[in-house]
Amino acid sequence: xxxxGYVTLTRQSGLMRExxxxxxxxxxxxxxxxxxxxxxxxxxxxxxGEGGSISMANANARVVDLTQxxxxxxxxxxxxxxxxxxxxxxxxxxxQRLTRAGSFTPSAxxxxxxxxxxxxxxxxxxxVTVPAGQIALAADGTLSANGQPFARIGLWAPVDPLAxxxxxxxLFDGGAVQPAEGATLLQGMLEDSxxxxxxxxxxxxxxxxxxxxxxxxxxxxxxxxxxxxxTLGR
Amino acid sequence: xxxxxxxxxxxxxxxxxxxxxxxxxxxxxxTGFNARRADFADLMYQQxxxxxxxxxxxxxxxxxxxxxxxxxRPAAVSVVLSQGSLSQTGGDLDVAIEGRGYIEVTLPSGAAxxxxxxxxxxxxxxxxxxxxxxxxxxxxxxxxxxRSISIxxxxxxxxxxxxxxxxxxLGQLGLASFSNEKGLEAMGSNLFLESAASGPVQTGxxxxxxFGTLRQGYLEDSSVDxxxxxxxxxxxxxxxxxxxxxxxxxxxxLSATTQVR
Numbered sequence: 001x002x003x004x005g006y007v008t009l010t011r012q013s014g015l016m017r018e019x020x021x022x023x024x025x026x027x028x029x030x031x032x033x034x035x036x037x038x039x040x041x042x043x044x045x046x047x048x049g050e051g052g053s054i055s056m057a058n059a060n061a062r063v064v065d066l067t068q069x070x071x072x073x074x075x076x077x078x079x080x081x082x083x084x085x086x087x088x089x090x091x092x093x094x095x096q097r098l099t100r101a102g103s104f105t106p107s108a109x110x111x112x113x114x115x116x117x118x119x120x121x122x123x124x125x126x127x128v129t130v131p132a133g134q135i136a137l138a139a140d141g142t143l144s145a146n147g148q149p150f151a152r153i154g155l156w157a158p159v160d161p162l163a164x165x166x167x168x169x170x171l172f173d174g175g176a177v178q179p180a181e182g183a184t185l186l187q188g189m190l191e192d193s194x195x196x197x198x199x200x201x202x203x204x205x206x207x208x209x210x211x212x213x214x215x216x217x218x219x220x221x222x223x224x225x226x227x228x229x230x231t232l233g234r
Numbered sequence: 235x236x237x238x239x240x241x242x243x244x245x246x247x248x249x250x251x252x253x254x255x256x257x258x259x260x261x262x263x264x265t266g267f268n269a270r271r272a273d274f275a276d277l278m279y280q281q282x283x284x285x286x287x288x289x290x291x292x293x294x295x296x297x298x299x300x301x302x303x304x305x306x307r308p309a310a311v312s313v314v315l316s317q318g319s320l321s322q323t324g325g326d327l328d329v330a331i332e333g334r335g336y337i338e339v340t341l342p343s344g345a346a347x348x349x350x351x352x353x354x355x356x357x358x359x360x361x362x363x364x365x366x367x368x369x370x371x372x373x374x375x376x377x378x379x380x381r382s383i384s385i386x387x388x389x390x391x392x393x394x395x396x397x398x399x400x401x402x403x404l405g406q407l408g409l410a411s412f413s414n415e416k417g418l419e420a421m422g423s424n425l426f427l428e429s430a431a432s433g434p435v436q437t438g439x440x441x442x443x444x445f446g447t448l449r450q451g452y453l454e455d456s457s458v459d460x461x462x463x464x465x466x467x468x469x470x471x472x473x474x475x476x477x478x479x480x481x482x483x484x485x486x487x488l489s490a491t492t493q494v495r
Contacts, residue, residue: 016235016487017282017300017302019235019237019483019484019487020236020237020240020302020303021302021303022237022480023236023237023240023241023244023305023480023484024240024276024302024303024304024305025303026241026244026476026477026480027240027241027243027244027247027303027305027306027477027480028244028274028276028303028305028306029244029248029473029476029477030247030248030251030274030469030470030473031274031275031276031306032273032274034276037303039300059300060282060283060300061300062300062301074271074314075314075316076314076315077315101275103273103310103312105312105414105416105417106413106414107413107414107417107431107433108413108414108417108430108431108432108433108434109413109433110413110414110433115273115275115309115310115312116275116309130413132443132444133443133444165279165301166276166279166301166303167278167279168275168276168277168278168279169275169276169309170275170276170309197472197476200476201476201479204479204480204483205483207483207487208483208486208487211487211490212486212487212490215490215491215493215494218494219494222494
């Protein structure tokens with residue numbers, strides 16, 4: 001049974017996927033609150049001929065890297081950054097979503113919304129309405145206007161950390177959420193993307209070379225089979 | 235090979251960032267100009283293997299599955315609402331707004347537009363107009379024989395005459411504010427229009443709750459910070475180069491594939 005080619009093929013398609021993940025990470029180099037992704041290769045066993053088994057490569061799992069990104073000072077009144085673990089909770093037409101991108105702005109109705117228009121939810125799960133005046137954010141998420149507290153922004157975490165799924169618009173679908181403790185909030189700052197260009201580029205080179213190696217292997221496999229057929233065909 | 239398109243979205247985004255930076259730098263000395271900032275968000279994700287897919291007969295599930303991101307898109311170009319510094323001009327009709335608020339002007343079409351540029355002028359018929367000649371609401375007319383004009387912090391405009399010791403009150407300049415100033419639609423020439431996103435206009439007098447005060451003889455400088463824009467430019471340029479590198483690598487992988495016999 002000729003399996004060498006098939007095994008290499010599973011590796012090749014996995015590498016192609018990983019290249020796409022790296023490309024997506026680099027494309028989101030300057031997306032505030034973006035979290036980089038990685039791909040995990042796992043072994044995939046197949047029953048082979050003559051009672052043996054064959055291991056194939058399977059790139060079917062991913063990791064969301066939740067490392068803290070850097071901070072940029074913007075000076076915006078409604079630019080919030082989270083220092084530590086936790087997410088903002090926003091309401092979208094599809095349901096509640098988590099995000100680390102803290103660039104909000106008061107809407108025409110006076111509620112705080114994301115650039116896509118999704119309202120930010122406070123610790124009680126209701127949208128935040130902003131009164132007039134000097135708005136200040138305390139480290140624990142309390143918002144005050146001219147020194148009068150009017151809302152408290154809640155920080156949330158998914159009950160199951162593995163359930164985090166990326167969604168368009170720097171959002172995460174986290175399933176069930178629970179209040180997160182221990183993180184502090186900063187005003188006038190935005191958290192950068194946590195993509196490290198150096199790591200991504202080195203990963204990219206690795207993927208590219210591994211892919212070329214695989215193609216070279218397929219090339220030689222092709223020659224070998226050709227040789228066998230020619231020898232047997234004489 | 236989607237990495238090619240993904241890298242292209244990254245390059246487009248960084249290019250837009252450079253556009254925004256160059257617009258800011260071009261307006262470094264525009265009176266009352268506020269810097270703009272480009273914000274990005276990631277694009278949709280393609281579900282290749284849904285989390286929760288059963289992978290074995292005993293009910294083993296994929297805990298995370300695999301989703302592939304499709305790149306980046308511009309989410310917003312928003313105005314950075316920070317007060318620029320005030321520079322003294324000494325002009326009678328130069329007013330800077332300290333704090334929130336916009337001066338309302340009337341366009342030739344009769345529609346209202348709003349500006350932070352307080353370099354006002356006196357038109358041929360004595361009306362107070364902007365440097366583009368649009369009348370400032372509520373139309374205030376300066377008599378021909380007025381010796382000098384004084385505008386106080388609350389926007390009251392007084393005229394002094396040669397033979398009178400007491401100034402004469404000509405009118406009061408108002409200010410306009412919006413619940414979402416970032417939602418105003420920019421129309422160039424330092425003018426903004428009300429939009430569905432900005433919320434309805436609220437007018438008030440300078441110095442009232444939620445409004446700034448006026449300062450005669452000063453103009454508000456552009457709030458563009460050159461140092462910050464240049465760092466932004468460097469970041470955008472490097473980001474662009476990185477995405478171009480991904481494009482090259484993806485291309486080489488493709489060519490490795492095509493070279494297999």
